[in-house]
Amino acid sequence: MNKKVIVITGASSGIGEVTAKLLAHQGNELVLGARRESRLQKIVQDIDDTGGSAIYQVTDVAVASQVQNLAAMALKFYGRIDVWINNAGLMPRSEFIKGRVDEWDKMIDVNLKGTLYGINASLKTMRNQYSGQIINISSVAGHATSIGSGVYSATKFGVRAISEALRKEEAAAKSNIRITVISPGAIATELTDHIKDPETKKNLDKFYNDYAVSPDRVAKAIAFTIDSPEDTTMNEIVIRPTAQK
Numbered sequence: 001m002n003k004k005v006i007v008i009t010g011a012s013s014g015i016g017e018v019t020a021k022l023l024a025h026q027g028n029e030l031v032l033g034a035r036r037e038s039r040l041q042k043i044v045q046d047i048d049d050t051g052g053s054a055i056y057q058v059t060d061v062a063v064a065s066q067v068q069n070l071a072a073m074a075l076k077f078y079g080r081i082d083v084w085i086n087n088a089g090l091m092p093r094s095e096f097i098k099g100r101v102d103e104w105d106k107m108i109d110v111n112l113k114g115t116l117y118g119i120n121a122s123l124k125t126m127r128n129q130y131s132g133q134i135i136n137i138s139s140v141a142g143h144a145t146s147i148g149s150g151v152y153s154a155t156k157f158g159v160r161a162i163s164e165a166l167r168k169e170e171a172a173a174k175s176n177i178r179i180t181v182i183s184p185g186a187i188a189t190e191l192t193d194h195i196k197d198p199e200t201k202k203n204l205d206k207f208y209n210d211y212a213v214s215p216d217r218v219a220k221a222i223a224f225t226i227d228s229p230e231d232t233t234m235n236e237i238v239i240r241p242t243a244q245k
Ligand code: NDP
Pocket: 009, 010, 011, 012, 013, 014, 015, 016, 033, 034, 035, 036, 037, 039, 059, 060, 061, 062, 087, 088, 089, 090, 091, 110, 137, 138, 139, 140, 183, 184, 185, 186, 187, 188, 189, 190, 191, 192, 215
């Protein structure tokens, strides 16, 4: 694998953390963003201890200027942005009748607007480089809805819509920028910890206990797309536990 500068949002736990460690182990230079600084510090230390290269910047992806600062940090320290992974996400699911409007707003701000801010922060740099890859994390819930998944699914369907339009624009511009969507199924992370609706939490905890697999499965898929030949793009990978219905 050629060494690349890779920015990951939501890198303080779960898929983002494991992906950061794998890509750093493969010799890439990592720039990590999330809100929990102590977690980011520890991950950067772990990477450093194993001979890798990583820096972090506390970043709330719901704030456009903070996402711009993350990109600026990558350019300041490493001079380029080869891959930007819009991974930060929240899934406080519940049925519409519960009226958890604050949670709907948060999912739209983080999952959807955060992805847009990441694209905005990296695209012009990649155009100038005539090279780059934007990887957006959607979900199998971005392909199909279920009871209680309405708003989360809307954000993840939205991530796929944004990605496909972006892919067409970059192909038309002949910018040499690759656009990839990763749509995971049930992965054992902290994602379900933030579900506040008791009934939804109970159902999803059971579902995750029955099906969820390690985030390293997704990290390996991400590393595979990054390492594939640059004249070809894996535009979407759906990756779910074999037993998940
Ligand atoms: P985690 O909860 O472990 O990780 C979510 C990450 O997002 C954390 O690092 C968190 O960091 C970060 N985050 C949340 N809000 C913000 C914010 N406002 N600004 C910056 N970072 C934020 O869950 P996963 O690893 O599972 O989630 C990663 C992605 O994978 C998400 O987009 C999720 O929707 C998607 N996904 C996960 C699946 C699963 O089953 N686990 C299935 C399908 C998709 P911090 O709190 O420190 O800011």
